Amino acid sequence: MRKLLVCQHVPHEILGTLNPMLKRAGFRIRYVNFGRHPDAQPSLDGYDGLVVLGGPMSAYDDHRLPHLAVEMKLIDSAMQRNMPVLGICLGAQLLARTLGARVYANHIKEIGWYQVAPSQHAGADPLFHEFDDSEMLFQWHGDTFDIPSGAIHLAASRQCANQAFRHGDNVYGFQFHLEVDEAMILRWLKVPENRREIASLHGGIDPDEIHRQTTRHIGRLHELSDQVFGQFIELFGLDKSRPRLVSR
DSSP: OEEEEEEEOSTTOOOTTHHHHHHHTTEEEEEEETTTOTTOOOOOTTOSEEEEOOOSSOTTOTTTOTHHHHHHHHHHHHHHTTOOEEEETHHHHHHHHHTTOOEEEEEEEEEEEEEEEEOTTGGGSTTTTTOOSSEEEEEEEEEEEOOOTTOEEEEEESSOSOOEEEETTTEEEESSBSSOOHHHHHHHHHOHHHHHHHHTTTTSSOHHHHHHHHHHHHHHHHHHHHHHHHHHHHGGGOOTTSOOOOOO
16 A cells, blocks of 8 residues: 655645545555644655645744754655655745745735646646646645746746746646635635735735635636646656656
8 A cells, every 4th residue: 555644734724636536546644734743753764755735834934833844854855765746835835945946925925716827848747738728726825936946847827937846757846726626715715814814915805706716617626636636646656767757
């Protein structure tokens, strides 16, 4: 049985639609909840891959949240072992930092549904090749990252140029949330901390409009999540002796 380690930061940010896909593929999943156990020191021994989920903190908050440094060491260890790694939102930012890239505040917060376009390299990527020229994806972030040196830029939005990247052939960072379903989004809109964040934008974000857009766009998001996460799961079956894709 394949085993996956998942770094979690808050109760409402979970594997979502990725969870049943992993279970069907025969994975055993272990969550490390740093929100409850900030002093946890997990090891990758006995595991086959790593997923780092989102959270409201910033990737550069390790001076007050030491577990972020622990997570970056896990990411580095996973890459050294040639394990598949997926970073989502905060996880993508931690992945970028681990690879030496800068993480910083974006000029606006993306909360809700936004058009995301694949890059010129996405058509040759196994996870992104079925993206249309523009896709409505769900977002909830205020920070962004530079694309790490040697990584391949895979997607951008008008408000945030760096939405996804691949490092090597089995390490991915997604700024957006492909893992959400409608129930998760509605839950996020009710979380007190999230409600305060929206209120602080003084009308810039309308939760009711997010709800309406979710009804329109969630079906296509599920199609993309099935394709992208299905291909990510396929990475666990790669022959690790084969030549690695070359990052440009």
